[in-house]
Amino acid sequence: MRYLKKISYIVLFIFIFSSCYNKAPIERTSIISGVGHDLKSNKKLSSTFEFTVFKGQNIIDKMIVTTEGTSIFDMYNKRLLITKRKHLPGTIRLLLISENRAKYGISDIIDAFLRDQERNLNTTVAVSKQSTENILKMNPKDSNTMSEEIEDLIKSSFEANFTQNDVTIKDLFNMYYQEGRHIMIPYVEKFKDTIKLGGIAVFKDDKMIFVIPEEEAKYVNILRNDKAQGFLSFTSETSKSFDIACQSRRKIKVDYDDENIVYNINILIYASIKEANIDNSLELSKEKITELEEKYSKEISKKLQEISDKYKNNYQFDAFDIQKYAIAILGKDKQKYVEDNFKNSKINVQAKIKILSSGRIIR
Template sequence: MKRIKIFILLSALLFMGGCYDRVPIEKLTLTAGSGYDVDNDFYVNSIEYLLFRGNKTIQKNVISSLGNTLYGNRNDRHLRIPKKTLISNVRIYLIGEQRARIGIKDLLDSYVRDYERSLTPVVAICKGKAEDILRLTPKSNITSSEALEGMIETSADAYFFNKKNQLKDILYMYYQEGRRMIIPYIEQEKDIVKISGLAVFDKDMLIRIIPINEALYVNLLRNHKGKSYLSNMTPIKNQYIDIYGTSRRKVKVSYVDNKIKYDIRVNIKGEIKLDTQHTEVALDKKDIEEVEKSFEQELEKNLKAIIKKAQEEYKIDVFDIEKFSYAKFGRNKLKTLNSSFEEAIIDLKVKVKLNSAGRLLK
């Protein structure tokens, strides 16, 4: 009798598990990326997906749907897409600039609420329509979404860009007090797509695009452990120094003269990659100290200029420092203080340390 009960139990487990109610991959479309735009009064959702044709044949396609609501788009799409959609493999959420400017509160809410959505895809804002970029044919990847994901991840090696560009990181920026979303901004230039700046949000609405030449200094003040090449140029052609360094940022907050004060310390450690300013190829300790001082002065000048521009023109914290005042003083106390970012005192110190001048160091 005992053996019969065990047999029945094992049989039930066998029939209840396995591939029951599963769909073969040939009957699925795998979503690689999702784009969001607006068209007059309608929301537009474009998905880039892969179809498996059998015999190891994979076909890329893009389908766009319209709706009065975000999930109204899905109703429209399911009437036209050839196979069941699997969205767990999404590489990127790409949001068109016009869509971002009217607000993305609905997108953010769906990302948090819908358990089918992964929190690991990267997020980017694009010039023009997201649909147009997803429809591009990549040269070295199967899908445009995969190429865009790789480009954003690789950007962490230059311009002091942040490595944290996944959806979960953007949600932290949105929901944590004293923070705002700042997202990579991309655009198409001829037949390629590149990162061309930073998209700055106030709450859920895009309010400004910071061009890439300014984004370098914003990132340096904003991010910790960013990486970039830096140059020290002279008026003479072909006389300059290039270094590659990693940044570290420290921020201290205090209340001075009825104003919030932020003390920002930026340290860069790196190495000389090229030097045509010095006559001698090999540099001694004194030469290296002079190079360090020169980079410190140049960086401090440019960083102070971007701080002034942020307080007078942007009038919004793009350096992610207000979170420190919320952490120290709390929301209720900040209401009684003059905590305006535009009126805050920002003190800056820059330190450059070159650990190596290359293989020719004396």
């Protein structure tokens, strides 16, 4: 017992006197909430760091530091010479990449997050139309930093427009390294005095090649994502509207015949009617609901087929994350064949709307 008592005293002594050893006081620490990457006109790299600093007496301030250099860690070292504060690792909420930098290539950014164990793999990643320095210097409306504001914007968008939810660094790794996949991440831009989602940034390898515009992103998202949420609106020639809240489910079937690859995308949309400015809207019988399901299933199928044809024929690009299914069937050694022959493949889209609720109507 005496031996155990001595051991307990030693452990307690070590715990008390070593727990805060070599730790900087909070007034000398900084929390990086976001990092932006830009490209200067002379092809020199630029990084903007947005971080909060503690000034004592519960005062928290925001600071922005921009550095230039030849590599990510060259700019990181220069940042340390400016801020005079200890950096707390693993706190980055947002990785923002400007459009110019994305088109230049992001393989170095991917490699830095892959190798550096202090990097937070749950960091949200996005591409910005404007320079990241200009965006991070904006005054946030609802958060302490612009990084938090943009992260909240992207994550709250999951509830509408069937937006993708694979938006972290871990998801970026999967899209970059898995066979038959391409990087597709949110694209943000200035809107008045705040930020809005402006579409989807699309990459080939590590370079951004184009942006899917906002008005088409909803339909690309339906084709690309499973268990996505959003609203669909249909209007008739008389301007009467039919609006439904939806959750979509996606199934992919790949057929291979006579050296032709056929992708069959089947979308099942579970819906609740939110607005039905249609004739006899108070009499949504079972027969009427079935009629509406058939009518609008045809409309959304036609729209989705047009979108799939556009990106396959005009861009020869898989914006729907379906090539991986062909590679899974044909084998990894057929990856180049699958990608090179995507423009010659066929995509069949079939969508079905299933109305689960007609909504609340008080007579």
